[in-house]
Structures are given as structure tokens and as C-alpha cells.
Amino acid sequence: MKIIDQLYINGQFVKPHGTEIQDLINPSTKEIIGKVTLANEQDTRDAIAAAKKAFKTFKNTSVEERAQMLQRLHDAVLARTEELNQAFIEEYGSTAMAAPSFTDISAKNFLLTKETVEEFEFTKQIGTAKVVLEPLGVVGMITPWNANYTYITSKLAAAIAAGCTAVIKPSELSAIQTRLITECLHEANIPAGVINIVTGTGAVVGAEITRHPDIAMISFTGSTQVGKIIARGAVDTMKRVTLELGGKSPNIMLDDADLNHAVPLALMLCFGNNGQTCMAGTRLIVPEHRLEEVKAMAKAALHSFKVGDPREADTAIGPVVTQKQYDNVQRYIRLGIEEGAELVAGGEGHPEGLEHGYFVKPTIFAKVTRNMTIAKEEIFGPVLSILTYKTEEEAVEIANDTIYGLAAYISSTNLKKASQIASQIESGTVMINGVMGDMSAPFGGFKQSGIGREFGVYGLEEYLETKAISGYE
Ligand code: NAD
Numbered sequence: 001m002k003i004i005d006q007l008y009i010n011g012q013f014v015k016p017h018g019t020e021i022q023d024l025i026n027p028s029t030k031e032i033i034g035k036v037t038l039a040n041e042q043d044t045r046d047a048i049a050a051a052k053k054a055f056k057t058f059k060n061t062s063v064e065e066r067a068q069m070l071q072r073l074h075d076a077v078l079a080r081t082e083e084l085n086q087a088f089i090e091e092y093g094s095t096a097m098a099a100p101s102f103t104d105i106s107a108k109n110f111l112l113t114k115e116t117v118e119e120f121e122f123t124k125q126i127g128t129a130k131v132v133l134e135p136l137g138v139v140g141m142i143t144p145w146n147a148n149y150t151y152i153t154s155k156l157a158a159a160i161a162a163g164c165t166a167v168i169k170p171s172e173l174s175a176i177q178t179r180l181i182t183e184c185l186h187e188a189n190i191p192a193g194v195i196n197i198v199t200g201t202g203a204v205v206g207a208e209i210t211r212h213p214d215i216a217m218i219s220f221t222g223s224t225q226v227g228k229i230i231a232r233g234a235v236d237t238m239k240r241v242t243l244e245l246g247g248k249s250p251n252i253m254l255d256d257a258d259l260n261h262a263v264p265l266a267l268m269l270c271f272g273n274n275g276q277t278c279m280a281g282t283r284l285i286v287p288e289h290r291l292e293e294v295k296a297m298a299k300a301a302l303h304s305f306k307v308g309d310p311r312e313a314d315t316a317i318g319p320v321v322t323q324k325q326y327d328n329v330q331r332y333i334r335l336g337i338e339e340g341a342e343l344v345a346g347g348e349g350h351p352e353g354l355e356h357g358y359f360v361k362p363t364i365f366a367k368v369t370r371n372m373t374i375a376k377e378e379i380f381g382p383v384l385s386i387l388t389y390k391t392e393e394e395a396v397e398i399a400n401d402t403i404y405g406l407a408a409y410i411s412s413t414n415l416k417k418a419s420q421i422a423s424q425i426e427s428g429t430v431m432i433n434g435v436m437g438d439m440s441a442p443f444g445g446f447k448q449s450g451i452g453r454e455f456g457v458y459g460l461e462e463y464l465e466t467k468a469i470s471g472y473e
Contacts, residue, residue: 001032001033001034002033002176002179004035004175004176004178004199005035005036005037007039007043007047007197007199008186008195008196008197009043009046009047009050009196009197009198010053010054010193010196011186011191011192011193011194012192013186015037016037016039016043016198016200017042017043018038018039018200019040020037020040022172024091024175024176025322027320027322028090028311028318028358028359029356030357033090033091036172038200039204040200040204041204043198043200044212045208047198048138048167049214050192051138051194051214052138054165054191054192055138055164055165057191058163058164058165058193058194059134059163059164060163063117063120063122066117066160067114067118069188069189070111070114071114072188073153073157073185073190074110076187077110077153077181078107080180081103084099084149084180084181085103087149087180088103088147088149088177089311090176091174091175091176092146092174092321093274093319093357093358094147094274094310095274095310095315095316096311096313096315097313097315097316098273102147102150103149106150106154109157109439110157113158113160113460115440116161117161117460120161120460128470129470131466131467131468132466132467133461133465133466134464134465134466135162135163135464135465136162136216136240136465137215137217137465138165138214138215138216139159139165139166139167140218140219141155141159141166141169142168142206142209142221143168143169143171144171144222144223145171145173145174145321146273146276146380148171148174149178149180149181151221152168152170152177152178152181153181154454154455154459156168156185158454158459158460158463159219159463160190160195161463162463162464164216165195166196167196167197168195168196168197169198169200169205169206170197172200172201173321173322178199182197185197202226206226207233210230210233210234211233211237212237215239216239217239217240217463218234218239218240218242219452219454219462220241221244222245223378224378224404227450230243231243231451240462241451241452242450242451242454243445243450243451243452244278244443244444244450244452244454245404245406245445245448245449246378246380246406246448246449247278247280247378247404247445247449248376248377248378249269249283249406249407250398250399250400250402250408250409251270251281251283251284251408251411252395252396252411252421253285253287253294254287254392254410254411254414254418254421255287255290256412256413256417257411257412258413259297261433262433263294263297263301264301264304265409265433266384267298267302267362267384268434269281269434270284270383271305271316271382271384274318274320275317275329275379275380276320276321276325276381278407278449280380281407282384283368283375285386285388285395285398286386286387286389288388288390291366291386291388295366298364298386299345302345302364305362307361307362308359317382318359319354319358320359320360320381322358323358325358325381326358326381328380329360329381332374332377332381333383334348335372336368336372339373340372341372342366343364344364345361345363346361346362346364346383347363360381360382361382362382362383362384363382363383363384365384368385368386369387370398376402378404395421396421400424400426404427404447404448404449405426405427405428405446405448405449406427406429406445406446407428407429407430407431408425408430409432409434410430412433415432418432418433419432426447427445427446428442428444428453429441438456439456440455440457442454442459443455444458
């Protein structure tokens with residue numbers, strides 16, 4: 001049983017003023033594995049005050065000093081990789097197969113951010129003005145439970161690189177990952193007050209960060225629904241916001257796609273991380289005349305996606321995170337059936353023998369039409385909807401027929417044609433044949449998938465204010 005009853009404020013582990021205690025539940029077993037004491041408004045204000053004070057000196061640190069901090073953080077998290085992987089598995093059911101990819105990219109991101117800031121030009125000459133990019137101030141960071149650690153580390157790396165200080169409100173469901181990263185911050189000797197961590201609920205800590213006048217910017221990752229609440233609240237004090245929100249990502253299979261590659265990839269893109277990825281390719285858009293072939297191949301490929309204990313090396317799909325999430329996914333599966341989609345695989349209830357956790361049957365629907373709820377709303381569980389098209393124009397139209405625009409996927413053996421289609425897709429990221437972009441490429445959403453970008457130069461610029469000085473010596 002892990003007892004997490006400390007916050008991290010001004011470089012110290014402190015007891016919260018908050019007294020509410022929340023159970024931490026392992027979604028694979030429904031067992032209570034820990035307890036976290038939640039922060040309250042006073043704790044949040046203490047953290048903001050510490051970050052405000054630290055900013056006065058931190059904003060003047062040299063790029064070299066900040067680059068060294070990123071290096072130390074990289075080394076600290078690398079040394080804790082195994083514990084972090086375990087936390088991913090026991091805290092939200094990530095699989096032993098998937099967890100290392102999260103910890104790996106997070107560690108690498110510290111080094112990439114270090115390289116980015118070392119090469120970044122903080123001063124430019126524009127006409128007769130000297131343009132200086134300065135750190136914004138205290139940044140409030142609010143993160144979701146799915147890969148909470150990855151979002152915390154990417155945001156705090158950018159803040160440190162820019163010379164900002166931060167108050168982080170991680171998901172209250174991810175207190176074990178949060179505790180580990182806090183220990184890494186301490187071990188890496190990050191100056192007191194630069195990064196403060198207050199685990200608590202959105203309604204209490206998140207709301208205090210959103211309304212507080214000393215927060216200059218909010219970097220939020222989470223649902224579109226909560227993103228809108230934060231954006232509205234931030235307006236009162238004119239905070240900058242970056243919002244990394246939900247998605248309903250299309251995956252277009254062009255007529256010439258190699259189905260032996262494209263079909264297993266489509267399942268992986270939708271079912272990876274137990275279907276709980278903002279970028280999940282949940283709408284598979286296939287040529288009408290290849291539907292039967294795709295259905296048969298998808299059903300066959302599903303056998304190689306073992307659902308079960310996430311600790312086992314060959315498990316591809318673990319549980320969803322909470323009872324609430326389980327109920328929500330079941331509701332969507334029921335809706336798919338009621339609204340007339342064809343159930344190809346999966347369906348309601350637990351997979352056989354897995355009633356002891358929040359396990360969902362990976363589900364594939366075909367003959368899904370654009371107006372169906374399962375084609376429109378983010379499910380955040382392993383549910384794939386197959387839609388069909390007659391022409392490529394129609395495929396693009398279906399892909400763009402969504403309020404979201406986070407990611408999109410295209411499978412084709414004709415890279416020129418795939419690139420042309422990519423240029424017509426309304427989303428922040430497009431991957432052709434599953435090729436992942438470089439980690440320093442910008443990541444973020446079009447439309448209601450968000451505002452702003454993370455990673456690399458684009459991510460760093462979000463944390464900087466722009467000043468034009470003229471008439472200088
Ligand atoms: P969520 O929006 O429910 O919660 C996210 C965070 O916001 C949590 O820390 C929560 O406590 C906090 N919060 C809740 N209410 C708040 C309020 N009123 N004021 C301030 N903070 C508040 O999301 P979740 O269920 O934790 O995560 C899943 C969602 O996150 C999905 O929609 C997914 O697509 C999205 N997501 C997006 C990205 C991306 O990069 N675009 C990445 C991961 C997850």
C-alpha cells in the first residue's frame with residue numbers, strides 16, 4: 001500500500017492542508033493499492049507563491065544552466081525507469097509492452113529539449129527593433145491520467161528551457177507516477193520553487209490555478225470539455241492557454257494499401273494503450289469494395305491482440321482506467337449496436353475470465369455511418385468503427401467530418417498520393433503508413449482538439465513572451 005501524503009512546494013516535500021483522502025485502485029484487479037491526500041486551495045496558493053518568488057531569479061539563469069538541469073533530469077528519470085514502468089502498469093493498466101515506450105520518449109524528450117534550447121535564438125533583429133523572447137512567468141500545468149507522467153515531463157522540460165517556473169496539477173488518478181517524478185526533480189537538484197507539484201482534484205486545485213492572477217499561462221492536456229472550462233476561466237486574467245485536447249482520429253486506407261501491413265496497424269493505432277490515447281485511430285475509412293476483406297483480416301488479426309494481465313509480456317490490451325471509464329465504454333458499445341452498426345468482433349461485457357478488472361472486449365464495428373454516435377464522439381476505449389467510401393474525395397470528406405483534428409493516418413503504397421491526401425486533412429499530425437514523426441516535431445490539434453503546440457521549437461515558443469525594443473544602444 002502506497003501512502004502519498006506529501007506535496008512538493010518550494011523544493012520541499014510538505015504535508016497538504018487538504019485532508020481529503022482518495023483511494024488509488026489497480027484497474028486490473030480493482031484492489032486498493034494506495035491512498036493519496038489531496039491538496040486544497042491553500043496548498044495551491046502556496047505553490048503559486050513559491051513559483052512566483054522563484055521566477056524572479058530563475059528567469060535570469062543562463063541557457064547553459066537550464067540545459068544542465070535538463071540533462072540532470074534526464075539522468076534522474078532514466079535511473080528510475082523500471083519503477084516508472086511499474087507505476088504505469090499498476091496505476092492505470094498500461095501494458096508491460098507499452099509502458100517502456102512512454103518512459104523512453106519522456107527521458108529522450110529532456111535531451112531533445114536541451115538541444116532545442118541550446119540552439120534557440122532568444123534575440124532577433126527585426127527592422128530597427130531588437131526583438132527579445134522572454135520567459136512568460138509562472139505556468140500552471142494540468143495533466144490527464146493517461147500517460148500523466150509523459151505530459152508532466154514534456155511540459156516541465158519546456159518550462160525549464162524557457163526560464164519559466166511552474167505549478168503542476170497532475171491527475172489525481174496518477175499519484176504514484178507523480179510521486180516518482182517529484183523524487184526525480186528533487187534528485188536532479190532543480191532550484192527550490194521552480195517546479196511545484198500539487199496533486200488534487202480539478203474542481204479544487206485546477207480551478208484555483210485557472211483563476212489565480214499570478215499564473216501567466218495554463219498548459220492543459222485533457223478532454224475538450226474541461227479544456228473549454230479552463231479557456232473560459234483563463235480569460236478573466238488574460239492568461240495564455242495551450243490546450244491539448246481530445247480526438248476522433250481518422251485512418252484512411254487508400255485503395256492501393258497493403259492490407260497485410262495496414263490492417264494490423266489499424267488495430268494497433270486504435271487499441272494501443274487499451275484504446276486510451278488521444279491520438280487513437282478510431283475511425284477506419286476503407287474503400288467500399290474492400291470492406292469484406294478488411295473485416296475478415298481485422299477479425300483474424302485481433303487474435304494476436306491478447307487481452308489480460310498487463311504485467312505479462314505478451315499482453316497487448318489491459319484494462320481501462322476506472323469503473324466510470326468501463327461503464328462509459330460499455331454505453332458506447334450498446335449505442336453502436338442500437339444505432340445499427342454491424343458488430344464484427346467484441347461487444348458488451350468483460351472478456352471471459354477477466355471479470356476481476358475493468359477489462360473491455362476489443363470491439364470492431366463495421367457499416368458505421370457518419371451520423372452515428374460512435375463515429376462522432378471520443379470513446380477512450382478499445383472500440384474501432386469502420387466506415388466506407390467510394391471516392392478519395394469522399395474519404396477526405398469523412399475524415400474531416402469531425403469537431404476534432406488531433407491526428408490522422410493514411411495507408412497507401414503510393415507515397416505521392418498519400419502526401420496529397422495528407423495535405424487535405426484537417427489535423428495537427430498526419431502519419432503515413434504508421435511512420436512516427438520526430439519527437440521535436442510540433443504536436444497539437446486543429447479545431448476542437450486544441451490550441452498551441454508541444455515539443456521542440458514550437459513547444460518552447462509557447463512559454464515565451466515577445467518584446468520589441470527600439471531606440472536601443
Ligand atoms: P479530463 O479533462 O477529465 O482531466 C484532465 C485534467 O483536468 C485532470 O487533471 C483533471 O483533474 C483536471 N480538471 C478536471 N476538471 C477541471 C476543472 N474544472 N478545472 C481545472 N482542471 C480540471 O481528462 P482525463 O479523463 O484525465 O483524460 C482523458 C482526456 O484527455 C481525453 O479526452 C484525451 O483525448 C485527452 N488527452 C489529450 C491529449 C493531447 O495531447 N491532445 C493527450 C492525452 C489525453
